[in-house]
Amino acid sequence: MPSYNSAKTVEHAIQSVLTQTYQDLELVIIDDCSNDETCRIVEKITDTRIRLIRLSQNGGSAVARNTGMEAATGRYIAFLDSDDSWYPEKLARQHAFMTTNKIGFSFTAYYRNEPNGKKRLVPAPAEMTYKKLLRNTIIGCLTVMIDRTIVGHFTMPNIRTRQDTATWLAILKTGIHAYGLNEGLAYYQVEANTLSANKTKMLQQTWKMYREQEKLNYIHTLYNFTGYVYQAIKKRVGGYA
Incomplete structure (x- = not known):
């Protein structure tokens, strides 16, 4: 769990982990140089399964997540941001699946909590391949679970956005x-003033990811980008749960 100035939300996120029906877990929280009360809130929660790591300089969510993965001792890795949350049975259902x-790699459906107070269910398709994901945005980071004995060692690229994809x-x-478990087992909080809510920037960053990270030529980039835009619109205008 990367955290940065998340004093308003981090305790709720932590409690959604600690109250999982699957209890054999560790929670590694990586604070990315917060200047609010985030660390004090984390430190007052007396649960031995929590480890707080404070970074010496702000590096962004990719650096924080990579630091957490290096520190984690478990076979399975799951991700949760400090302003999102899991349903109590999330880990148990996904682990069994x-x-x-x-x-080795699974994800679930999840709910998008919109700024207007409504929520939308983002479904999980049964299977995603490399080519399919290039044209889709369906895998929510907060839903991913990875078995490191199957997938092996991995890290996130040190880019400011789209590092999860x-x-x-x-x-x-x-x-x-x-492989997708089509059950809504997590909540993603959409904030009106966050980067994820800034559609123009996200479009630009996605195009940049195709060109710089995936090294796609212009035609392949355009082809996959149109698919991404279509799926993004479909995800955001889907029916309310």
């Missing part, structure tokens, strides 16, 4: 497939 089907693409490019 993965072990039963011998899956670039990571999934890098994993899928090796031939591993991602």
Whole structure:
């Protein structure tokens, strides 16, 4: 869990982890040089499964997540930002799904909490490949679980945005497939003033990811970009849950 000036939301996010029905877990929180009360709030929660790592300089969410993955001792890695949350059965349902089907990379459906107070369900397709994900935005970082004994060591590229999608693409490019559990098991909070809500910047960053991270030529970039835009619109205008 990367955190940066998340005093208003981090405790709720932490409690959504600690109240999981699957209790054999560790929560590594990486604070990216917050200047508010974030660290004090984390430190007052007395649970031995929590580890707080304070970075000496602000590096962004990719650096924070990579630091957390290096520190984590578990076989499975799951991601949650400090302003999002999980349903209590999220880890248990996903762990069972993965072990039963011998899956290395899974994700789930999730709810988008919109600034207007309504929520939308973002479904999880049954399977995603590298080519499919190039034209889609369907894998929510807060829903991903990865078995490191199957996928192996991985890190997120040190870019300011789209580092999660670039990571999934890098994993899928090796031939591993991602499998979706179509159950809404997490909440993603959409803030009106965040980068994810700034559509123009996200479009620019996605185009840049195709060209610089994936090294696609112009034609392939345009082809996948149009698919991405279509899927992004479809995700955002879908029916309310």
